[in-house]
Amino acid sequence: MSGAVALKAAYIVTWVIQLGYLGYLLGRYRKVREEMKDLKRSS
Amino acid sequence: MKSVIWIFVFITVALLGFGLYQALVVAPTEQTMGDVQRIFYYHVPSAWTAFLLFFVNFIASIVYLWKRSAGSDAIAVASAEVGVVFCTVVLVTGPIWARPVWGIWWTWDARLTTTLVLWLIYVSYLVLRRFAAGSQTQVLSAALAIFGFVDVPIVFMAIRWFRTQHPSPVIGGGEGSGLDPTMWHAVLWNWLAFSCLALLLVMVRYRLQRMEETVEAAHAQLALQGGSR
Numbered sequence: 358m359s360g361a362v363a364l365k366a367a368y369i370v371t372w373v374i375q376l377g378y379l380g381y382l383l384g385r386y387r388k389v390r391e392e393m394k395d396l397k398r399s400s
Numbered sequence: 401m402k403s404v405i406w407i408f409v410f411i412t413v414a415l416l417g418f419g420l421y422q423a424l425v426v427a428p429t430e431q432t433m434g435d436v437q438r439i440f441y442y443h444v445p446s447a448w449t450a451f452l453l454f455f456v457n458f459i460a461s462i463v464y465l466w467k468r469s470a471g472s473d474a475i476a477v478a479s480a481e482v483g484v485v486f487c488t489v490v491l492v493t494g495p496i497w498a499r500p501v502w503g504i505w506w507t508w509d510a511r512l513t514t515t516l517v518l519w520l521i522y523v524s525y526l527v528l529r530r531f532a533a534g535s536q537t538q539v540l541s542a543a544l545a546i547f548g549f550v551d552v553p554i555v556f557m558a559i560r561w562f563r564t565q566h567p568s569p570v571i572g573g574g575e576g577s578g579l580d581p582t583m584w585h586a587v588l589w590n591w592l593a594f595s596c597l598a599l600l601l602v603m604v605r606y607r608l609q610r611m612e613e614t615v616e617a618a619h620a621q622l623a624l625q626g627g628s629r
Binding site for chain 1: 438442482488492493497500608614619622
């Protein structure tokens with residue numbers, strides 16, 4: 358692996374990990390909000 | 401309150417962009433390694449951010465054991481999870497840098513091994529939180545977090561205490577170590593940007609934890625009402 362490829366790979370992987378985690382959090386957040394709305398409706 | 405958060409999001413995105421610019425454009429090219437050395441500007445700030453988050457987890461765990469407050473427990477979970485994310489970045493970017501420079505992806509030297517152990521400790525903490533049932537889960541995980549934090553200074557000092565393949569420290573490494581001042585800007589700007597991003601992620605994760613606790617309590621309440629009828 359050349360230096361330039363390694364540099365690009367490292368930066369892309371960093372962003373994929375961080376944005377992937379943010380996406381995972383927002384997905385869970387949306388799910389819990391819907392669950393809260395359902396609970397309010399049923400109570 | 402919402403507008404303050406959006407301003408903070410904007411500042412974080414701007415800092416991340418500026419950090420990237422500092423790392424790829426402003427920082428000089430290292431003479432021996434060339435451009436691959438620029439991985440350092442993401443690798444090191446990620447490691448420092450992970451240490452900071454594990455420290456927050458350590459303090460929040462102590463506070464939880466002392467006060468038994470749900471808020472400090474939620475801060476502990478949030479900081480551990482985000483810390484694992486940043487520690488993962490460290491463990492992935494390190495080998496990507498090592499392959500062209502050392503010719504190998506990984507070696508079991510003190511710094512690399514203790515970092516992997518650190519990651520495993522906090523992954524264990526998260527697994528315990530996720531799958532253990534019962535009223536003592538929070539207490540057990542707080543105890544694990546306090547003992548687990550012992551590895552953070554060991555990781556930090558590993559390259560000072562032992563002869564390792566990992567490069568020598570940039571802070572307090574003695575004569576001949578350290579960084580060019582122009583390189584410092586890239587490191588510090590990226591650390592500031594990653595710290596802001598980490599704070600944002602911890603805030604979202606904290607809010608999520610509290611909401612999940614509310615939903616769980618509501619489900620338990622509904623089950624009790626259903627059972628008593």
